[in-house]
Amino acid sequence: GAGVSQSPRYKVAKRGQDVALRCDPISGHVSLFWYQQALGQGPEFLTYFQNEAQLDKSGLPSDRFFAERPEGSVSTLKIQRTQQEDSAVYLCASSLASAWGKETQYFGPGTRLLVL
Amino acid sequence: AQTVTQSQPEMSVQEAETVTLSCTYDTSESDYYLFWYKQPPSRQMILVIRQEAYKQQNATENRFSVNFQKAAKSFSLKISDSQLGDAAMYFCAYRTPNDYKLSFGAGTTVTVRA
Numbered sequence: 001g002a003g004v005s006q007s008p009r010y011k012v013a014k015r016g017q018d019v020a021l022r023c024d025p026i027s028g029h030v031s032l033f034w035y036q037q038a039l040g041q042g043p044e045f046l047t048y049f050q051n052e053a054q055l056d057k058s059g060l061p062s063d064r065f066f067a068e069r070p071e072g073s074v075s076t077l078k079i080q081r082t083q084q085e086d087s088a089v090y091l092c093a094s095s096l097a098s099a100w101g102k103e104t105q106y107f108g109p110g111t112r113l114l115v116l
Numbered sequence: 117a118q119t120v121t122q123s124q125p126e127m128s129v130q131e132a133e134t135v136t137l138s139c140t141y142d143t144s145e146s147d148y149y150l151f152w153y154k155q156p157p158s159r160q161m162i163l164v165i166r167q168e169a170y171k172q173q174n175a176t177e178n179r180f181s182v183n184f185q186k187a188a189k190s191f192s193l194k195i196s197d198s199q200l201g202d203a204a205m206y207f208c209a210y211r212t213p214n215d216y217k218l219s220f221g222a223g224t225t226v227t228v229r230a
Contacts, residue, residue, distance in 0.1 A: 003160065031216065042120075042207050042220030043161075056216075091161070105218060107153075107161040 002026065004108035006092050012114045013082045021077045021111045025094030032075050033105060034067055035091040043091050049075060082115045089113070120210050122221035129198045130229050136183075137193045137224045139208030148212045150184065150191045155223070156204040164206070167191065195226070203228045 005024045013019050025032050031050055035043035036059075045059040051072035060067070064083075069075040079086055089112050093105040119142040129135035141150070148169045155161040167175045167184050174182050179199075183192045195202055208221040 033216075035218075040222070042122075042209075042222050043218070044220070045217040048216055059217075104163055104166075106163075109158070109160040 004092055004094055004106050006090075006108040006111050008111060009109060010112050010114075012116065015082060015084060015115055017082050017115075018078065018080045019082055019113065021079075021090050021113070023075045023077070023092030023094075023108060025073065025075070025092070026096075026106055027073075029094035029096050029106075030072075031095040031097070031103075031105075032069060033093040033095075034075070034077050035093065036061075037089040037091055037110070039088070046077070046090075079113075082113075084115050087113055087115045120208050120219050120221040122208055122224050124224045125222070126225045126227070128227045128229060129195070129202075131198055131200060133198055134194060134196045135198055135226060137195075137206055137208075137226070139191045139193070139221055141189050141191065141208070141210050143189065143210065143212075145212050148210060150182075151209040151211070151218070152180070152182070152191075152193045153207045153209060153220075154202075154204045155207065161207070165193065198228050200228050200230060202226060 007022045034046040037043040047067045048056040049069045064080045066078045089110040091110045092108040095103045095105045121140045150167045152164040153161045154164045165175050165177045165180050179196045181194045205223045205225050207223045209218045211218050
């Protein structure tokens with residue numbers, strides 16, 4: 001079946017612009033994650049949804065970052081008033097049921113954001 | 117907080133040879149899960165292998181195997197009979213049974229020489 005998809009794959013934004021990054025998880029997957037991956041680094045957790053409920057947003061770096069998953073499937077990560085330090089790859093991942101323990105997270109290809 | 121350390125930024129291996137990637141982690145937990153993920157250039161990250169800390173037997177998936185040393189908090193990945201398609205960035209990751217966040221290391225870039 002189809003994997004996790006993300007769009008756009010690449011986004012160039014001018015500093016101060018708002019951007020919206022989309023994630024389509026695997027159909028039926030309950031849990032959805034957003035991670036931020038800086039150049040040459042490992043992904044870092046941003047936020048976690050279980051169905052439409054955002055259970056953890058502790059990793060969001062500032063109040064300019066906002067994520068939603070209104071119908072429990074597609075999710076959008078929005079960044080307002082982008083700054084150069086927001087430049088990174090944003091990864092979305094989903095898992096079938098609960099996200100605990102050994103449950104596998106399936107990753108999308110990421111959106112590479114460059115803020116000029 | 118858990119810390120995952122990958123001390124080798126880059127590794128190079130000749131095709132058909134074996135390469136071992138290092139990973140150490142810091143935790144006070146006794147039960148947890150360890151993962152190796154592969155991220156090819158511009159492609160999505162996929163799970164290579166998973167180890168449960170309560171299992172003494174090292175996990176194996178085809179040409180990929182791990183050496184899990186719980187006391188030393190070490191979790192290395194061995195790639196045998198390396199193939200050109202193995203070229204990628206490899207990430208070690210950690211998670212406890214009661215958590216959903218994966219904690220990743222900084223990654224090791226593997227290049228395979230033909």
